[in-house]
Amino acid sequence: MTTFIESLQAAWQRNRSLVCVGLDPEPARLPTRFAGDDDAVFAFCRDIVDATADLVCCFKPQIAHFAALGAEGALQRLIAHIHARQPGVPVILDAKRGDIGSTAEHYAREAFERYGADAVTLNPYLGRDSLQPFLDRADKGAVILCRTSNPGAGDLQDLDVGGMPLYQRVAERVAHEWNGNGNCLLVTGATYPSQLAEVRRIVGDMPLLVPGIGAQGGDVEAVLGHGQASDGAGLLISSSRAILYASAADDFAAAARQATLALRDEINRHRRMPTD
Ligand SMILES: O=C(O)c1cc(=O)[nH]c(=O)n1[C@@H]1O[C@H](COP(=O)(O)O)[C@@H](O)[C@H]1O
Numbered sequence: 001m002t003t004f005i006e007s008l009q010a011a012w013q014r015n016r017s018l019v020c021v022g023l024d025p026e027p028a029r030l031p032t033r034f035a036g037d038d039d040a041v042f043a044f045c046r047d048i049v050d051a052t053a054d055l056v057c058c059f060k061p062q063i064a065h066f067a068a069l070g071a072e073g074a075l076q077r078l079i080a081h082i083h084a085r086q087p088g089v090p091v092i093l094d095a096k097r098g099d100i101g102s103t104a105e106h107y108a109r110e111a112f113e114r115y116g117a118d119a120v121t122l123n124p125y126l127g128r129d130s131l132q133p134f135l136d137r138a139d140k141g142a143v144i145l146c147r148t149s150n151p152g153a154g155d156l157q158d159l160d161v162g163g164m165p166l167y168q169r170v171a172e173r174v175a176h177e178w179n180g181n182g183n184c185l186l187v188t189g190a191t192y193p194s195q196l197a198e199v200r201r202i203v204g205d206m207p208l209l210v211p212g213i214g215a216q217g218g219d220v221e222a223v224l225g226h227g228q229a230s231d232g233a234g235l236l237i238s239s240s241r242a243i244l245y246a247s248a249a250d251d252f253a254a255a256a257r258q259a260t261l262a263l264r265d266e267i268n269r270h271r272r273m274p275t276d
Pocket residue numbers: 022024062094121147148149150187188189211212213214215216238239240241242
């Protein structure tokens with residue numbers, strides 16, 4: 001059985017890419033060719049996946065973008081499509097789960113059994129027991145929010161907790177206590193490079209999911225300068241809107257491919273590339 005971490009490492013290497021393409025469909029922004037198409041959300045995301053799969057280390061569908069439309073079926077079929085047609089490219093379900101243990105069990109079943117995800121984003125606010133059903137799945141990835149990319153990230157995450165900001169306490173706790181199965185990752189926004197560096201210092205080579213490149217204005221060079229692991233990898237640099245909506249015309253899939261290629265190459269220019 002291949003674990004999430006093994007698939008991720010293989011995809012980093014095979015595709016020479018740290019890019020994670022976020023799948024955040026917004027009906028109002030879909031190309032006009034999808035007007036009147038009842039299955040537009042699935043068809044659009046499928047075309048993006050097939051146009052970029054050899055250039056990425058993972059895909060990250062965002063659950064609210066499907067659920068708000070009643071399109072959970074499209075999300076299920078999309079993840080099944082990725083596994084069938086792009087095998088070896090892992091899928092992170094961005095659902096930011098976390099609840100009391102009995103409910104968390106259901107969230108874990110939803111992510112891994114219903115949707116067939118390889119990893120899921122998690123909110124640590126309720127504490128370890130709220131994430132235990134995810135931590136116990138050694139074959140799956142537990143991608144835990146640490147220092148997020150949004151403007152209000154510091155409201156709580158920067159609060160001083162015994163001489164250290166809360167986000168650093170989260171990093172310490174995950175790295176030293178919750179990662180017994182070696183299946184944890186942390187989320188650190190591209191928009192805050194110095195905090196990214198602090199997290200990297202605390203967690204060693206643990207993989208970090210870094211959203212905030214592209215539409216949120218994060219800087220690729222700063223992310224690589226502050227966040228790469230000792231082997232020049234260790235990052236999943238996520239971009240959604242800047243790739244999905246690179247063109248609103250019929251060439252949207254080719255434009256998404258170009259945008260992904262450009263991001264991959266820009267990232268690689270700032271990496272210590274492994275010799276192969
Ligand atoms: O967990 C996430 O993926 C996430 C964490 C974070 O700190 N910031 C963040 O933007 N995200 C997600 O990453 C995606 C960013 O989208 P773009 O700004 O369009 O690239 C969205 O789906 C967000 O929900």
